[in-house]
Amino acid sequence: MLENINEKLLLQVQEDGADEEEQHPSCQHGPTVLFYRQSQRPKEGYFACSAHRDSKLCNFHMAAAKWEDNRLKDVSVERSYPKASGHVLNPSDTDPTKSILALSQDKVNAQYFFDEAALDFLADQCHCLGITKIVCMGAPRLHFRLRANYKSFLLDLDDRFARYLGPEEFCLYNMCNNHFFYKREPFEKFLQCSREDRLLIVTDPPFGCRTELIAHTLRALRRSHNRINHLPVTPLSIFWIFPYFSANHIRQEMPEMEMSDYRINYSNHSRYTNVGKGSRFCGSPVRLFTNVPLQLLNLPQEGYKYCQKCSYHTASDNPHCERCQKCTSKNGQTYRHCDACDMCVKPNYVHCDNCRRCTQRMGHDCAFYQTKQLCWLCGQRGHIETKCSVWQTKAKPARTGCLLCGRQDHRERRCQQRGKYFKELHFLARTSIQCLNALHDRI
Numbered sequence: 001m002l003e004n005i006n007e008k009l010l011l012q013v014q015e016d017g018a019d020e021e022e023q024h025p026s027c028q029h030g031p032t033v034l035f036y037r038q039s040q041r042p043k044e045g046y047f048a049c050s051a052h053r054d055s056k057l058c059n060f061h062m063a064a065a066k067w068e069d070n071r072l073k074d075v076s077v078e079r080s081y082p083k084a085s086g087h088v089l090n091p092s093d094t095d096p097t098k099s100i101l102a103l104s105q106d107k108v109n110a111q112y113f114f115d116e117a118a119l120d121f122l123a124d125q126c127h128c129l130g131i132t133k134i135v136c137m138g139a140p141r142l143h144f145r146l147r148a149n150y151k152s153f154l155l156d157l158d159d160r161f162a163r164y165l166g167p168e169e170f171c172l173y174n175m176c177n178n179h180f181f182y183k184r185e186p187f188e189k190f191l192q193c194s195r196e197d198r199l200l201i202v203t204d205p206p207f208g209c210r211t212e213l214i215a216h217t218l219r220a221l222r223r224s225h226n227r228i229n230h231l232p233v234t235p236l237s238i239f240w241i242f243p244y245f246s247a248n249h250i251r252q253e254m255p256e257m258e259m260s261d262y263r264i265n266y267s268n269h270s271r272y273t274n275v276g277k278g279s280r281f282c283g284s285p286v287r288l289f290t291n292v293p294l295q296l297l298n299l300p301q302e303g304y305k306y307c308q309k310c311s312y313h314t315a316s317d318n319p320h321c322e323r324c325q326k327c328t329s330k331n332g333q334t335y336r337h338c339d340a341c342d343m344c345v346k347p348n349y350v351h352c353d354n355c356r357r358c359t360q361r362m363g364h365d366c367a368f369y370q371t372k373q374l375c376w377l378c379g380q381r382g383h384i385e386t387k388c389s390v391w392q393t394k395a396k397p398a399r400t401g402c403l404l405c406g407r408q409d410h411r412e413r414r415c416q417q418r419g420k421y422f423k424e425l426h427f428l429a430r431t432s433i434q435c436l437n438a439l440h441d442r443i
Helices: 064-069 116-128 140-146 159-163 185-191 211-228 244-253 366-370
Strands: 009-012 033-037 046-048 061-063 133-137 151-156 170-174 199-203 237-243 258-260 286-290 304-307 312-315 336-338 343-345 350-352 357-359 423-427 430-435 438-442
Touching: 046 064, 061 064, 116 140, 133 140, 140 151, 151 185, 159 170, 185 211, 199 211, 211 237, 211 244, 237 244, 244 286
Parallel strands: 133 151, 133 199, 151 170, 199 237
Antiparallel strands: 009 033, 033 046, 046 061, 237 286, 258 286, 304 312, 336 343, 350 357, 423 430, 430 438
């Protein structure tokens, strides 16, 4: 079957402790990922490197059918921890991330280090939350900042850190497939917690990384922590550093994650910073996603405010919308409420009556734009309300304004008559919509 490159690319990751028939082939970066298109079956896909998006850097590529026919035993070899070329750093020693040359291949391992304000903010949250142990996954500068006052363990794909840290503090690690290149026993020992310990995972993945991979790894680490400490299914506190425009992808994988307004800046990124000519006019797009209640986060006074109605801190330029009942801005701009589509939108958006929504510009392709929308009636993606097959089967007369009641001051999402036609069930930020005896899942 020919691959349709316009279709969504799905993936499967090898689970920890997978049986032999469920294992994936390995490249030099650990177990590979199975990729396949939406219209394909998994066995019609292919295996490729989890960490490298550029085939010039890792050219492993194997058809899934070939692996099924010629399955080989995993030949990946556990590496020995390298001997330190110098002395292992004491907590009071200088942070090596301020002197080593940052890796710069964007498709693999580009390193961007938190600036001092971001480090202060993250350290302050650890203090306020009573954290005693931190796993720094792809966040080396934070590890070197925290190790003087906290028990911290660095998981990173840069083997240079083995020159400065012993195996009780560092492991060469691929966060895209939860693969440990060195012995994992020191890390599992670190995960052992007393009743007084509170563990936090902070991850700062490459922004081109698929959210499915990081979410899979975070769930695997949570299971390891629970197994080691003989706990039932127990959540772990997570700080996931990622751009705001990936919020929907993160919440699709981990619906318990909420986005804080705090803007993360990097000291060596020309755009994701608040200094220099290259900085963005509305600030860094990088945010903190967390399963910790936002009410428990303590944002700095400069640039942020406490919203009494939301009961947590938001950006100063993010006013509370009485209609939406929340502070709605995501990108650092001040949003405005559009009465026509009954929601807050970016200030440069214009309303399209045909699409029943605000869009980035006039003269857009309505047909294409509508295929990307979430229907406010059935909750399915791919059409708008006037094209909803579920609603059309009800043979209701055409209406302007709200299709459910005909009023102009709201849309279908907030209609008081919605309960006559749809039943909604909410769980972990997911909503199931039941209509005409059909169940539709909405995220």
